[in-house]
Amino acid sequence: MPGRPITVQQKRLFMRFRTEGDTPQQAAAKAGFSTATAYRLEAGADHPSLPVAPRGRRRPDPLIAVWDSEIVPMLAAAPGLRAVAILEELGRRHPEIGVGVRRTLERRIKLWRGLHGPAQDVIFRQAHPPGELGLSDFTDLTPLGVIIAGHPLDHRLYHFRLAHSGFEHGHVILGGESYPALAEGLQNALFALGGAPLKHRTDSLSAAFRNLDRATIDDLTTRYAALCAHFGMEPTRNNTGIAHENGVIESAHGHAKKAIEDALLLRGSPAFTDLPAYRRFIDEIFARHNARRGKLIAIERNALQALPEARAVDYEETLVQVTSSSGFVLRKVFYSVPARLIGQRLRIRLYDDRLECFLGGSPVLNLVRGRADHATGKHGHVIDYRHVIHALRRKPMALRNLVYRDKLFPRPAYARAWQALTARRADKTACKITVELLALAHEAGCEAELAAVLDAELDAGRLPNLDTLRERFRPTSAAVPKITIQSVPLNLYSQLGTISRGDAA
Incomplete structure (x- = not known):
């Protein structure tokens, strides 16, 4: 066609037709170009057997002036x-x-590295048979901006994935990477899956073991091995800093985080009423992912090991002493407890999101787990x-400089009332009214x-009136119904044990 250069294949086709006896016009027509091009090829120009000049x-x-003298030495x-x-x-020189x-x-450097650069690390692609390998890792979800009950949520996602079928499970983690978080998330994933693979791989767990002494690290390593043994899995780890060895789960992090981000955008708001609602939201996202891979997951389920009847221990246990402040300190966090426990020694089961407290063998209370400001x-x-309000009513002035005063208020409204009272009333009066408001609540x-x-x-610019509030929230006393009791003649009781002759047979 005019305006389009002919190809080498067309040239070779033309020459074959010529050797078979066709005229230049016939061979050019069969090859798909003009007669003028045919005569040019006959004259020797652009012959297909001639090398093309670069x-x-x-x-x-x-x-040219700086490549050999400056750039190559730098590389x-x-x-x-x-x-x-x-x-x-x-540019500076x-x-x-x-x-x-x-x-x-960039092109010149890439060519130099291909000719003279060092050997690079080789990635060996792996084939994963069904039921052989499951992987766990953590990823940070804080940048998504999730809000729980009006407060930003600093959290991570425990992420589990089967290498063959791509089954995935996610569990929201409130703290950092830790053994309780790994144990809870892994067991939730395995029981949701309905079986256990032969091997379980994690990273080096360096984040979970950070700032721990050698004895504690050895203890956690032993407990992790026992956890895997409970499910019949062989524990394996990838080398520190070699992320591609855990690539089956590392690459899935990005897809999972993007899916969560898209779901939040479609939802229209990252705000949730409470943590369980957010966790249900995460579960739905992974359920949709697993539904798309249902056939592969069904095949791999047949190759999984059966699960044990009970879960393994997924908490850390420690002992604490309740001090005269009606609380105890654990992991740089002070927890309040009822004053009746002062002086007692409590056994604490430490989970990722909660503490279960036992006095002897009896459970006494559950607490939300807190975190220190690292x-x-x-x-x-x-x-x-509610743990300290009865004691605080006897010492209301203690509120003024209380170490945890800002954490004492259950809702922002009580903190606002305290600030307004201290700004317009004497300290003694402000403390008294604030404590009485908490007692009333x-x-x-x-x-x-x-x-x-x-x-x-x-x-409205008004300070709270304690008497009015007490009257407003006073328990309503139920009216006592009027009960009328009719007296019975006493002579009727004497007739209960008598039998008249007329009644005898």
């Missing part, structure tokens, strides 16, 4: 040096070399005002309702 440079080489000294860094250095040579420099090194506080069971009333009063 295209020469169209402009001077901008790197030889530091083979991993980026092209953009070399370009910046060249030779201002006449502009940034327009970046692509040329950025500032300050202790954390998990306070339930506890005794009348109206914490949420009272908080709404306090917000309304403060928004």
Whole structure:
């Protein structure tokens, strides 16, 4: 066709037809080009057997003066040096070399590394038979901006995946990487799957063992091995810093995080009423993923090991002493407990998101797990005002400089009331009213309702009136019904044991 260059195949086809006896016109028509091109080929121009001359440079080489003398020595000294860094250095040494040579420099460096660069690490692709390998890892979800009950959620995702079928399970983790988080997430995944693979692989668990002494690390290593043995799995780890050895789960992190982000955008809001609602949201995302891979998962389920009847221990256990402050310190966090436990020694089961407290063999209470502020090194506080409110009523001035005062208020409305009272009343009066407000919320069971009333009063510019609030939330006394008892003549009782003759047979 006019305007289109002929190909080597067309040239060879033309020459074959000519050797078979066709005229130039016939051979050109069969090859698909013009008669003029045929005569040009007959004259020897563009003969297919002749080598094609390489295209020469169209402009001077901008790197010819510095390539051998400066760029090659830099690459030889530091083979991993980026092209953009070399370009910046060249711009500092030779201002006449502009940034327009970046692509040329990158191509030239890539060619040099292919000819003279060091050998690179080789990735060996693996075939994973069904039921052989399951992998676990953690990934940070805090950048997604999830909000629980009005507060941003600092959290991670425990992520489990089967190498063959791609079955995935995710569990929201509130703290960092730890043995309880791994044990709980892994067991949830295995029981949701309905079986256990032959091997379980994690990374080096360096984050879980950070800041622990050698004895504790050895203990956790033993417990992890016992956990895998409980399910009949062989524990394996990839080498530290070699992420591609855990690539089956590492590559899935990005897809899972993107799926969660997309689901949040479609939902229209990252805010959830409570943590269980957010966890159900995560479960639905992974359920949809597994549904798409249902056939492969069904095949792999047939190759999995049967699960044991009971779960393994997925908590850490420790002993604490309840101090005179009606609480105890664990992992740099102060937890309040009822004052009746002062002086007692409690056995604590430490989970990722909660603490279960036992006195002897009897469970006494469950607490939400808190975290210390690692950025500032300050202790954390998990306070339930109901644990100390009776003692605080006897010493209301203790509220003024209480270490955990800001954590004592169950809702922001109570903190607002405290700030307004301290700004417009004497300290003694402010402490007294604030403590009585907390006592009223506890005794009348109206914490949420009272908080709404306090917000309304403060928004109107009024301070809370304690007498009015007490009257408003006073328990309603039920009216005692009037009961009328009719007296029975006493002579009727004497007739109960008598039998008249007329009744005898």
